Amino acid sequence: MKVAVIGAHGQLGKDICEAFVSNGDEVVELDIERKDNQWIDIADRDSVSKALKRCSDCDLVINTAAMHNVEACEDDPEKAFQVNGVGSINLSLTCNEIDKPLLHISTDYVFDGKKQKPYDESDKPLPLNVYGNTKLSGEHFIESRAKKYFILRVSGIYGKNPCLAKGGRNFVDLMLKLAQEREEVRVVDDEVLTPTFTEDIAAQIVKLAHTGEARYGLYHCTAESWCSWYEFAKEIFTLAKSDVTLNKAAPGEFAVKVNRPRYSVLENKFLKDQKLNIMPPWQDGLKRYLKIKYNI
Numbered sequence: 421m422k423v424a425v426i427g428a429h430g431q432l433g434k435d436i437c438e439a440f441v442s443n444g445d446e447v448v449e450l451d452i453e454r455k456d457n458q459w460i461d462i463a464d465r466d467s468v469s470k471a472l473k474r475c476s477d478c479d480l481v482i483n484t485a486a487m488h489n490v491e492a493c494e495d496d497p498e499k500a501f502q503v504n505g506v507g508s509i510n511l512s513l514t515c516n517e518i519d520k521p522l523l524h525i526s527t528d529y530v531f532d533g534k535k536q537k538p539y540d541e542s543d544k545p546l547p548l549n550v551y552g553n554t555k556l557s558g559e560h561f562i563e564s565r566a567k568k569y570f571i572l573r574v575s576g577i578y579g580k581n582p583c584l585a586k587g588g589r590n591f592v593d594l595m596l597k598l599a600q601e602r603e604e605v606r607v608v609d610d611e612v613l614t615p616t617f618t619e620d621i622a623a624q625i626v627k628l629a630h631t632g633e634a635r636y637g638l639y640h641c642t643a644e645s646w647c648s649w650y651e652f653a654k655e656i657f658t659l660a661k662s663d664v665t666l667n668k669a670a671p672g673e674f675a676v677k678v679n680r681p682r683y684s685v686l687e688n689k690f691l692k693d694q695k696l697n698i699m700p701p702w703q704d705g706l707k708r709y710l711k712i713k714y715n716i
């Protein structure tokens with residue numbers, strides 16, 4: 421199989437490339453950072469058309485690229501819509517032209533979090549912020565325009581490659597750094613999510629891509645089970661054998677500029693219905709991450 425990966429230099433994109441290569445597949449890496457003919461800007465129709473037509477012998481186009489710094493999206497909604505919304509139309513139309521399926525990454529932030537029970541693919545989204553709204557518009561554009569598509573909503577991702585849009589350090593790395601620097605670390609306990617190791621998403625995507633009968637459509641794709649950020653930090657410090665004091669932050673202790681869902685747990689129902697779900701519990705992903713990155 422040959423796949424084109426857009427956002428190939430990003431946190432998730434790099435792991436997806438590695439997973440396909442390890443599986444014996446061929447990968448074309450596309451990214452906005454590149455200066456050569458693997459350059460792509462998904463917000464620009466002409467660039468998408470040129471880049472994808474150059475690799476029209478690929479079996480699948482995967483898009484991980486997005487504007488996903490939540491504060492930056494709030495500050496510049498037009499740019500966020502251009503990348504996350506219009507970018508999805510550009511990809512859909514070009515994939516139709518070259519007759520290839522599009523696999524697109526979306527987010528748990530399409531929900532408002534009020535359900536307080538895991539969301540499955542049939543639940544109605546209601547985003548709370550510009551980022552979530554623009555990602556949801558991207559989903560709608562793909563659903564209405566692309567002939568063959570997979571949309572995968574992921575949540576709380578962290579990986580061994582830096583996420584540059586968020587300053588290059590993920591939550592696990594931040595906790596370990598703070599544990600070195602401070603005697604006490606305080607973390608919010610009123611936001612519940614499913615932290616997901618990017619290698620697990622990459623493995624699930626390889627499986628989906630290689631399952632000929634996988635149905636096109638919208639998928640939730642996160643690790644199993646859930647925790648608050650505080651519980652996530654607790655597990656990190658336990659596994660790292662850190663003796664830092666961890667306490668729950670008081671409500672409102674950390675000022676937030678942008679509204680976020682306080683509960684964004686996703687249920688991988690569509691994957692499970694088709695017996696394709698290989699996502700492990702979040703604790704397993706964390707153990708492997710700490711082993712790979714810190715040899716803990």
Ligand SMILES: NC(=O)c1ccc[n+]([C@@H]2O[C@H](COP(=O)([O-])OP(=O)(O)OC[C@H]3O[C@@H](n4cnc5c(N)ncnc54)[C@H](OP(=O)(O)O)[C@@H]3O)[C@@H](O)[C@H]2O)c1
Pocket residue numbers: 426427428429430431432433451452453460461462463483484485486487488503525526527528555574575576577578582583584585586
């Ligand atoms: N991070 C999370 O916690 C999280 C949670 C839920 C969903 N998601 C979704 O997961 C996906 C992957 O996130 P990630 O953490 O891997 O992001 P990332 O590390 O920022 O990677 C995204 C890559 O896409 C590139 N890119 C940005 N704008 C582009 C454009 N207009 N055209 C082409 N390439 C562009 C980026 O290049 P530059 O670095 O040069 O901009 C970067 O290499 C995104 O769709 C995001 O919405 C993320």
